[in-house]
Amino acid sequence: MNAPAYNFAYLDEQTKRMIRRAIMKAIAIPGYQVPFASREMPMPYGWGTGGVQVTAAILGPNDILKVIDQGSDDTTNAVSIRKFFAKTAGVRTTTDTHEATVIQTRHRIPEASLGEHQVLVYQVPIPEPLRFLEPRETETRRMHALAEYGLMHVKLYEDIARHGHIATTYAYPVKVDGRYVMDPSPTPKFDNPKMNDCAALQLFGAGREKRIYAIPPYTKVVSLDFDDHPFERYRHDASCELCGAADSFLDEVIMDDSGSRMFVCSDTDYCETRRAAGPALDSQQSEGAHG
């Protein structure tokens, strides 16, 4: 038998140490983006290389890993990352939100509330909330240093001037512990309130942009808004047609060529748990559904 061609959890120890040091500083400075020497991973940029590197740096043999992509455990990105760590680290994987100790996510926060024993790892495409307003890194860095965030409020105000309301629906900027403005990754703004005062540690990894940032547990996270245009959550005005949930974030699924559609929970584990726990409120709809 040949020796394994790679280290536990794929990354070499030198790389893990470098990422671990970045994670420490990220937690100590909530919301600040720590530069790190992002490695090339055996998957393309945009497929969660930042999240994968953070997960690889923290993962131990006793961890139980859950990976979700837009809330779902069974889409391509989630399945391949779960398999990646099952193969390279031999860790147990799960789809059960409560059972997991490390949850890697692309663009959703689970509906079930998280506990102190859990770490939520976000895959981030563009970590800099000011990037579309100011392309120069030297400038955005100075704006963060001076806590000069007026431009972000101007952007939200322009939304109001043009649309009558704040039209930003995902990657909605937040302020962490009253200091840094942070991009919560492209989660729907429905999820923003879950970041506030969360019992779990939240880590963010952006592989292509080479940044790691964090929200410690029980930290104040406020979505930016105006007194006369307060932050509002958004969800479709419907219930999940599989489990009947009226409180979860919904995906709109096109059913056929004639435009019929149904709404289902984006969080598959939440939906399945509800269906397993009790009779579905709308059992007829669930007949033809796939898990």
Added chain:
Amino acid sequence: MTATTHDFEGPVFAAQSTFRAIMQAIARPGSLQSIEGLKDVPAPLSGEAAAIALALFDHDTPVWLDPELARPDVAAWLRFHTGAPVVPEPALAIFALVGDPAGLPPLNAFDQGSAEYPDRSTTLVLQMAGLAEGETLVLTGPGIRDNQAFRAAPLPDDMAERIAANRSQFPRGVDLLFTAPSQVAAIPRSVRLKRG
């Protein structure tokens, strides 16, 4: 040279579990986390501080040793096992190992990071006698639900003022790790002190 013995037994998993304890300590300031110290490291370096060194130090991290720890065998052990350069000035260090925390230099003697790159500041590792005695500090801030009591000894009499001054220049500032037998705790720069 006799400094070539004792490393982590299973280096990959020991570094991981040591790091997770440190990560939890920083994420929940003032809480006590379990950590396994190394055996047979050159005194007065503690087994817990040595474990932290193996988990986090390498050729990228200049290390400063306080006068208590600035001994040839400690420096040789660190160089051999981590490859970290030992530097003479605290302001040049990414990590500082402090064997005599009562004689801790002023926190602003260490690298504070810059306003643009506050992550470049020094992380201090203080070898404490214990984390159950000494003046009680009441911590609040990120990572703490309401309040968190924290005690450590021995520390300088004005430690509370130093921690408050460190916080006042946030996001610049140093981060503190405290080790005791089988334990680690942290006061990162984000911590606010509650005055009783």
